Amino acid sequence: MSAQHEIKSPWREPxxxxxxxxxxxxxxxxxLLIYPAVVILIGSFRPGGGLISEGAGFTAENYIKIFRSGFxxxxxxxxxxxxxxxxxxTVLSIMAAYAFxxxxxxxKRPLFLSILFGQVFPWIVLINPLFVAFATVQLTxxxxxMILTYTAFTIPFSVYMLVGYLVTVxxxxxxAAIMDGASxxxxxxxxxWPIMLPGFVATATYTFLLCWTExxxxxxxxxxxxxxxxxxxxxQFFGDDTIDWGAVMAASVVTTLPVxxxxxxxxxxxxxxxxxxALK
Amino acid sequence: MRDRLFLTAMxxxxxxxxxxxxxxxxxxxxxxxxxxxxxxxxxxxGSWVGLDNYRELFQSGDFGDVLFNTVVWLTATSVxxxxxxxxxxxxxxxxxxxxRLRLATISRFALLIPWATPPIVAVIIWRxxxxxxxxxxxxxxxxxxxxxxIAFFADMRTVWPAVVTVMVWNTVPLIALSLLSSMQxxxxxxxxxxxxDGATRWQQFRHITLPFLMPNLxxxxxxxxxxxxxxxxxxxxxxxxxxxxxxxxxxxxxxLEAFVNFRVGYSSAIGLVMALVMGxxxxxxxxxxxxxxxxxxx
Numbered sequence: 001m002s003a004q005h006e007i008k009s010p011w012r013e014p015x016x017x018x019x020x021x022x023x024x025x026x027x028x029x030x031x032l033l034i035y036p037a038v039v040i041l042i043g044s045f046r047p048g049g050g051l052i053s054e055g056a057g058f059t060a061e062n063y064i065k066i067f068r069s070g071f072x073x074x075x076x077x078x079x080x081x082x083x084x085x086x087x088x089x090t091v092l093s094i095m096a097a098y099a100f101x102x103x104x105x106x107x108k109r110p111l112f113l114s115i116l117f118g119q120v121f122p123w124i125v126l127i128n129p130l131f132v133a134f135a136t137v138q139l140t141x142x143x144x145x146m147i148l149t150y151t152a153f154t155i156p157f158s159v160y161m162l163v164g165y166l167v168t169v170x171x172x173x174x175x176a177a178i179m180d181g182a183s184x185x186x187x188x189x190x191x192x193w194p195i196m197l198p199g200f201v202a203t204a205t206y207t208f209l210l211c212w213t214e215x216x217x218x219x220x221x222x223x224x225x226x227x228x229x230x231x232x233x234x235x236q237f238f239g240d241d242t243i244d245w246g247a248v249m250a251a252s253v254v255t256t257l258p259v260x261x262x263x264x265x266x267x268x269x270x271x272x273x274x275x276x277x278a279l280k
Numbered sequence: 281m282r283d284r285l286f287l288t289a290m291x292x293x294x295x296x297x298x299x300x301x302x303x304x305x306x307x308x309x310x311x312x313x314x315x316x317x318x319x320x321x322x323x324x325x326g327s328w329v330g331l332d333n334y335r336e337l338f339q340s341g342d343f344g345d346v347l348f349n350t351v352v353w354l355t356a357t358s359v360x361x362x363x364x365x366x367x368x369x370x371x372x373x374x375x376x377x378x379x380r381l382r383l384a385t386i387s388r389f390a391l392l393i394p395w396a397t398p399p400i401v402a403v404i405i406w407r408x409x410x411x412x413x414x415x416x417x418x419x420x421x422x423x424x425x426x427x428x429x430i431a432f433f434a435d436m437r438t439v440w441p442a443v444v445t446v447m448v449w450n451t452v453p454l455i456a457l458s459l460l461s462s463m464q465x466x467x468x469x470x471x472x473x474x475x476x477d478g479a480t481r482w483q484q485f486r487h488i489t490l491p492f493l494m495p496n497l498x499x500x501x502x503x504x505x506x507x508x509x510x511x512x513x514x515x516x517x518x519x520x521x522x523x524x525x526x527x528x529x530x531x532x533x534x535x536l537e538a539f540v541n542f543r544v545g546y547s548s549a550i551g552l553v554m555a556l557v558m559g560x561x562x563x564x565x566x567x568x569x570x571x572x573x574x575x576x577x578x
Binding site: 014018019021022023025026029030032033034036037039040043049092093095096098099100103105111113114115116117118120121122123124125126127128129130131132133135136148149151152153155156159184212213215216219220231234235245248249252255256259260263264267 | 283286287289290291293294295297298300301302304305306308309312317322369372375376377378380381383386387390391392393394395396397398399400401404405406408409415449453457503506509510512513516517530531534535538539544547548551552554555558561562565566
C-alpha cells in the first residue's frame with residue numbers, strides 16, 4: 001500500500017492542467033461511487049426515508065418498525081443457513097482442493113475443468129429440475145435444502161480459490177512429514193491448516209457473503225414467510241402500489257453492514273483470486 | 281492403495297454434491313423440456329410432447345426480443361461500459377497527478393463501497409435515486425433540464441440505461457481495482473525508456489500499459505459476459521421484466537414461464553437454449569483462459 005503513495009519518477013511531474021483535470025475527475029468519480037450509498041444510510045434514519053414532504057430530523061423509527069414487523073426472523077434464517085453453509089462448504093472445498101493440489105490421478109484435469117465450468121454455468125437453468133426434485137422430497141421451505149443448495153453452488157469458486165492458495169505450499173513439506181510417520185490427516189491438521197488459515201478464512205468469508213446476498217434460489221425454494229432469508233425479506237417492503245422507503249432503507253442497511261465488515265479485510269484476495277491466472 | 285482410499289474420501293463428498301446439483305438437473309432439464317410439465321401438476325408429471333416447446337419458442341416473436349435484450353442490453357452494453365469505465369478509473373487512480381493530490385488512496389477506498397454493496401441493495405439504492413421524487417429528478421428539475429419528473433424504471437426510453445447504470449455502478453470497482461493492480465506490475469523503466477525516446481502519454485499507454493493489461497482484461501471481460509448474460513437479479517428487482525415485458529431477458533423469462541405461468545416444460549426449453557449459448561462462450565473461456573490457468577496451477 002505504501003509504495004503507491006510515492007511518486008516514482010519525479011521527472012514525470014504532472015502539469016498544473018493535469019492536476020486540475022485529475023482533481024475534477026476524481027471528485028466526480030468519488031461522488032458517483034459514494035453518494036448513492038450514503039443517501040440510503042442517511043435516509044434510513046429519516047422519517048419516510050427522507051422524502052422532503054415528510055420533514056427532516058433523525059429517528060430510529062424505521063429500524064424499530066422493521067424489527068417489529070418480523071424482520072428479525074429473516075436475519076435469523078439467513079444466519080442459520082449461511083453459517084452452516086460456510087462451515088460445510090469450506091470443509092468440503094478444503095478437502096477437494098487438497099486432493100487436486102497434491103495428487104495426480106486419471107480424471108484430475110477433466111474434473112478440475114468441470115469445476116471451473118461450474119463457476120460460469122447459469123444457475124437459473126438448474127432451478128426447474130431442482131424445484132421439481134425438492135418438491136418431491138420436501139426440501140422446499142427447509143433449512144437443509146437451502147444449506148445443501150448453497151454448499152453445492154459455492155464449492156466451485158471455493159475449490160478454485162483454495163487450489164490457488166494450496167499450490168503455493170510446497171509438496172515437499174507434506175512428503176517430509178509423511179516420511180516421519182505422519183498420516184495424511186495429520187499433515188492437513190498440523191501443517192496445511194496453520195499455514196493456510198488466512199486463505200481459508202478469505203474463502204469462508206466469501207462463501208458467507210455469497211449466501212447472505214443470494215436471491216434467486218431463495219426466491220424459488222422459500223415461499224413460506226417464516227422461512228425467508230434477508231434478501232427476500234428486504235423486498236417485502238415493496239408493496240404493490242406503495243413503497244415504505246424508510247423501512248426499505250433501514251432493512252438495506254441491516255443487510256449491507258455485515259457485508260462491509262466482512263468484505264473489507266478480504267477484498268484484496270478476491271481481486272487477485274479472480275484473476276490469478278492472468279496476473280502470472 | 282491407502283492414497284486411493286484417501287483420495288476418494290477427500291473428493292467424494294464435493295463431487296457427489298456437484299453431481300446432484302449440477303449433473304442431475306442438467307439432464308433432468310433436458311427431459312422436462314420435452315414435456316408439458318406444469319407447476320400445478322408436479323405430482324402427475326408432464327406428458328411427452330417431443331419438440332413442441334422448442335417449436336413454439338422459435339416461432340414466437342417475443343423470444344427474439346428477449347434474446348435481443350439479453351445479448352445487446354444486459355450483456356454487450358453493460359460489459360462494454362463496465363470495462364471501458366473500469367479502465368478509465370484505473371488509469372485515473374494510477375496517474376501521477378492523483379498521487380500528487382494524495383487522492384489515490386481515498387479513491388481506492390471509495391471503490392470498495394459500491395463493490396461491497398449487495399446487488400439487491402444496489403437495485404434499491406438506484407430505484408430510490410431514479411424515483412420520480414428522487415434526487416436525480418430533483419437535480420434535473422432544478423437545472424431546468426426537464427419539466428416533468430421522469431419515471432426512469434417505467435419509461436421505455438430510459439429503463440434500459442437505468443438498469444445498466446445499476447449494474448455498472450455495482451460491478452465497475454472489481455474491474456477497476458483488478459486492472460489497477462495489473463498496472464502496478466508494469467516496470468517503471470519501460471515508461472522511462474519510452475519517455476527518453478519521445479513517446480507521448482497516449483503512445484505509452486497504447487504500447488506499454490495496454491499490452492500488459494491484455495490478459496487480465498480478457499479474463500475480466502469474459503467473466504463479465506458470463507456473469508451478465510446469466511444474471512437474473514438486476515432486471516427482476518429493478519423492473520420485474522417490465523414495463524410489460526419490455527426488459528425481459530432470458531433469465532427472467534425462464535423464471536416467469538415456470539413460476540408465474542406455471543409452464544415448467546416450456547421454461548426448461550428456454551433454459552436449455554440459454555445453457556447452449558453459454559456453452560459456446562464456455563468453450564471460448566476454456567480455450568483462452570482456463571486451460572492456461574490449469575497448466576499454471578496444476
